[in-house]
Amino acid sequence: xxxxxxxxxxxxxxxxxxxxxxxxxxxxxxxxxxxxxxxxxxxxxxxxxxxxxxxxxxxxxxxxxxxxxxxxxxxxxxxxxxxxxxxxxxxxxxxxxxxxxxxxxxxxxxxxxxxxxxxxxxxxxxxxxxxxxxxxxxxxxxxxxxx
Numbered sequence: 001x002x003x004x005x006x007x008x009x010x011x012x013x014x015x016x017x018x019x020x021x022x023x024x025x026x027x028x029x030x031x032x033x034x035x036x037x038x039x040x041x042x043x044x045x046x047x048x049x050x051x052x053x054x055x056x057x058x059x060x061x062x063x064x065x066x067x068x069x070x071x072x073x074x075x076x077x078x079x080x081x082x083x084x085x086x087x088x089x090x091x092x093x094x095x096x097x098x099x100x101x102x103x104x105x106x107x108x109x110x111x112x113x114x115x116x117x118x119x120x121x122x123x124x125x126x127x128x129x130x131x132x133x134x135x136x137x138x139x140x141x142x143x144x145x146x147x
Contacts, residue, residue, distance in 0.1 A: 004124045006117045015110040022103040029099045033092040040085045047078045 006012070054071045057064065 002124075002128065004121055006120055008113065008116065012110070012113040012117060015106065015113050019103070019106040019110050022099065022106045026096070026099040026103045029092070029096045033089070033096050036085065036089045036092045040082065040089060043078065043082045043085055047075065047082065050075045050078055 050071060054068070054075065057068050057071055
């Protein structure tokens with residue numbers, strides 16, 4: 001039996017490397033998205049703390065207009081930061097989706113090449129079987145002819 005060689009093995013190897021690279025890029029983009037979401041969660045917590053401080057400032061016996069204005073300014077600034085963070089999260093989500101699509105496309109290409117390899121192997125086995133059958137027929141006819 002001869003040795004099977006897939007003539008497009010180098011292409012399949014390249015597709016596998018591209019797929020693993022795409023998986024790594026997708027994972028990195030996903031980690032970036034999680035970090036951005038974590039930052040927003042921290043900002044929300046900080047904003048809640050500022051609003052609680054605002055309530056405490058208003059309920060104190062001695063009202064300090066300066067402290068209340070500073071607190072209000074801090075709350076507004078924090079809300080603006082949260083809006084910017086929401087935009088960064090949206091951009092990160094788009095990037096994750098883009099990387100996911102690229103990864104899926106590369107996975108499909110690799111699977112296509114693997115199917116082609118399997119079909120080539122099946123054809124190889126059929127050819128080998130036909131060749132073996134041919135040789136057996138020749139041996140049988142030679143042996144029968146000798147008698």
